[in-house]
Amino acid sequence: MHSAKRRLDIAAVSPSFNGMSDLPAEPPPHSAPQLAEREFPPQDHWDGVWDRSALRRLLGLAGPEAAAEILHHLRADLHSACDGLGDALSLRDGAGLHRAAHVLIALCGTVGATALCTLAERLHQMVEGITTAPDEALTQARALISGVSLLCAALLDETGPT
Amino acid sequence: MSRRSAPPVLVIEDTASLRLVYRTILTAAGHPVEVAASAAEGLAMFRAGTMRTVLLDLVLPDREGLHLMRDILAIRPGTQVIVLTAHGSVGKAVEAMRAGAHEFLVKPVEEARLLAALANAAAPAAPRPAATVSSADTAPAAAPSGSFIGSSEAMLRIQGKITSVAGSMATVFITGESGTGKELAALAVHGASARANGPFIALNCGAIPQDLLESEVFGHMKGSFTGAISDKPGAAQAADGGTLFLDEICEMAPALQTKLLRFLQTSTVVPVGATKPRKVNVRIVCATNRDPMDAVRRGQFREDLFYRLFVVPIHMPPLRDRADDVIEIAETALARFAEEEGRSFDGLSPEVLALFRRLPWPGNVRQVLNVIRNVVVLHPGGLVTPGMLPENLFAQDEPRPAPVAPQSPADQTALPETLLNRPLAEIERMVIEAVLTRHGGSVPKAARTLELSPSTLYRKLEGWGSAR
Numbered sequence: 001m002h003s004a005k006r007r008l009d010i011a012a013v014s015p016s017f018n019g020m021s022d023l024p025a026e027p028p029p030h031s032a033p034q035l036a037e038r039e040f041p042p043q044d045h046w047d048g049v050w051d052r053s054a055l056r057r058l059l060g061l062a063g064p065e066a067a068a069e070i071l072h073h074l075r076a077d078l079h080s081a082c083d084g085l086g087d088a089l090s091l092r093d094g095a096g097l098h099r100a101a102h103v104l105i106a107l108c109g110t111v112g113a114t115a116l117c118t119l120a121e122r123l124h125q126m127v128e129g130i131t132t133a134p135d136e137a138l139t140q141a142r143a144l145i146s147g148v149s150l151l152c153a154a155l156l157d158e159t160g161p162t
Numbered sequence: 163m164s165r166r167s168a169p170p171v172l173v174i175e176d177t178a179s180l181r182l183v184y185r186t187i188l189t190a191a192g193h194p195v196e197v198a199a200s201a202a203e204g205l206a207m208f209r210a211g212t213m214r215t216v217l218l219d220l221v222l223p224d225r226e227g228l229h230l231m232r233d234i235l236a237i238r239p240g241t242q243v244i245v246l247t248a249h250g251s252v253g254k255a256v257e258a259m260r261a262g263a264h265e266f267l268v269k270p271v272e273e274a275r276l277l278a279a280l281a282n283a284a285a286p287a288a289p290r291p292a293a294t295v296s297s298a299d300t301a302p303a304a305a306p307s308g309s310f311i312g313s314s315e316a317m318l319r320i321q322g323k324i325t326s327v328a329g330s331m332a333t334v335f336i337t338g339e340s341g342t343g344k345e346l347a348a349l350a351v352h353g354a355s356a357r358a359n360g361p362f363i364a365l366n367c368g369a370i371p372q373d374l375l376e377s378e379v380f381g382h383m384k385g386s387f388t389g390a391i392s393d394k395p396g397a398a399q400a401a402d403g404g405t406l407f408l409d410e411i412c413e414m415a416p417a418l419q420t421k422l423l424r425f426l427q428t429s430t431v432v433p434v435g436a437t438k439p440r441k442v443n444v445r446i447v448c449a450t451n452r453d454p455m456d457a458v459r460r461g462q463f464r465e466d467l468f469y470r471l472f473v474v475p476i477h478m479p480p481l482r483d484r485a486d487d488v489i490e491i492a493e494t495a496l497a498r499f500a501e502e503e504g505r506s507f508d509g510l511s512p513e514v515l516a517l518f519r520r521l522p523w524p525g526n527v528r529q530v531l532n533v534i535r536n537v538v539v540l541h542p543g544g545l546v547t548p549g550m551l552p553e554n555l556f557a558q559d560e561p562r563p564a565p566v567a568p569q570s571p572a573d574q575t576a577l578p579e580t581l582l583n584r585p586l587a588e589i590e591r592m593v594i595e596a597v598l599t600r601h602g603g604s605v606p607k608a609a610r611t612l613e614l615s616p617s618t619l620y621r622k623l624e625g626w627g628s629a630r
Contacts, residue, residue, distance in 0.1 A: 054272070054273070057273070058183060058186060058187070058273070061186050061187065061190040062182075062186045062190075066182070066186060069182060070179060070182045070183060070186065073178045073179035073182055074179040076178070076179070077177050077178060077179045077180075099221075102221055102248045103177055105248045105269055105270065106177065106180055106248060106269035106270050106271075107177070107179065107180070107270075108270070109269060109270020110179075110180065110183055110269075110270045110271075117270060121248075124248060
């Protein structure tokens with residue numbers, strides 16, 4: 001079972017995220033990249049999907065050193081949750097998707113990525129108590145992975161207080 | 163004691179960044195903090211330390227957070243455990259509240275909400291009352307007489323629940339028919355809590371016009387609308403440091419439900435016309451005489467708000483389900499009202515006792531009190547006999563046909579024989595009077611049940627010569 005797991009290097013995932021060829025086929029109403037772009041669009045369109053004020057206030061409270069540590073751990077935890085999401089996605093593992101979505105709700109919400117947080121909440125609700133994830137959940141999970149990878153990239157530009 | 167010298171807050175959270183975030187927020191607010199990344203580490207630190215407040219993630223890699231909380235409370239029962247859970251897992255949080263958690267926070271947790279929860283947890287607990295609220299003597303002073311009397315098993319369970327929930331910040335959701343004592347239960351929760359010396363503000367969401375309700379709950383600023391001639395604090399602000407009781411919560415308009423949800427999440431209010439939120443520290447107790455889940459299913463009540471509020475449910479049983487309590491309530495009320503009116507009664511006759519046990523009491527405790535008040539006011543004293551009781555009470559004593567499973571579509575539309583032999587106008591009057599009795603004489607409530615405007619109902623009552 002373990003050998004079937006795929007590891008996703010989020011840093012290497014492009015916004016179009018095309019590394020899913022071995023995953024179950026599904027007929028999405030919106031493709032994952034479309035959904036991802038809607039939930040986390042390019043930098044010029046962050047209004048309403050990423051409110052960085054709470055994160056910046058938090059980094060300000062922490063001070064320069066701790067702010068860097070927080071940002072480092074936020075990116076690491078986002079990557080790790082996305083890895084978990086990718087693993088669960090490849091196995092259609094409902095419980096795994098639920099676990100990963102649970103973490104992403106808190107992380108995306110904490111950094112102010114409200115639309116991604118909502119997407120994670122939807123996925124979390126969709127796979128609640130479900131063993132084999134439905135196609136719709138897989139589409140949501142793909143979109144979430146793509147969106148979070150964009151968020152991780154965007155977080156690299158956050159430096160915290162200097 | 164300054165915060166720095168207070169025992170540290172223990173944060174048990176397995177996600178490293180969130181651990182750091184909580185530590186940063188709490189440290190910046192002056193709370194000493196210790197952190198643990200797993201249930202095992204957290205329990206070891208708790209055993210070795212002096213912590214009185216624990217911020218606990220319910221989903222941990224090595225153990226259920228709920229089990230860990232039980233261990234923590236077994237080691238030091240006074241510990242205030244604030245549980246953290248994700249949106250959509252509120253059911254777990256509800257379970258945690260019932261198991262003794264002080265409060266729950268839904269992730270992502272906002273800074274203001276986290277600090278408000280910590281402040282609530284740190285507030286000194288008021289001494290618990292020595293007795294329960296089982297008798298009129300120990301009930302809060304503002305409580306209507308007689309409503310909370312009763313030694314039936316159901317009432318003892320409710321009193322026990324009120325005592326155990328009073329010390330926590332958990333939202334209490336009281337359900338029950340009209341007249342069962344929902345507000346009294348809310349008062350009892352307040353009276354037994356650490357907030358007993360704070361204000362108890364009751365607001366009937368069904369009695370205030372919807373367009374004024376927002377201003378009533380959250381307040382308004384001078385000039386924010388026509389007639390706002392000065393700043394006015396809302397009920398939420400007035401209840402700061404105490405309890406806000408929202409009666410008939412299911413009658414709240416959807417737009418206001420959204421604002422109430424926001425208020426519950428952030429502990430801040432934004433008065434109508436204000437630009438800045440104001441922080442308040444309020445415990446919410448709410449009530450309804452409807453089935454709240456049904457209101458959710460019908461889309462009349464937000465599901466997320468329902469789960470936020472429905473943490474500790476208390477159901478007030480109708481009086482017909484606790485027949486012996488009727489006698490206790492009636493006798494207590496008779497003694498009390500007789501004293502108030504300067505009369506002397508010798509109790510209830512055996513016929514009255516038997517009748518009271520038989521009656522369905524659709525208006526519940528409120529109806530019993532009204533009947534006894536009527537007797538005391540209209541009679542000089544002596545033994546209360548059936549002849550002294552209001553006439554309409556006997557209409558409710560008519561034997562009701564035993565429920566029979568419908569055999570055919572025709573049976574399903576069958577009506578009681580008592581109705582089939584009467585003119586339509588008389589049936590209308592009977593139904594309206596029965597609904598009025600059920601709602602303790604409240605015309606607005608009866609009108610809502612009958613889906614009539616109150617003015618129509620008043621006109622009909624005046625037409626029958628029974629205007630109130």
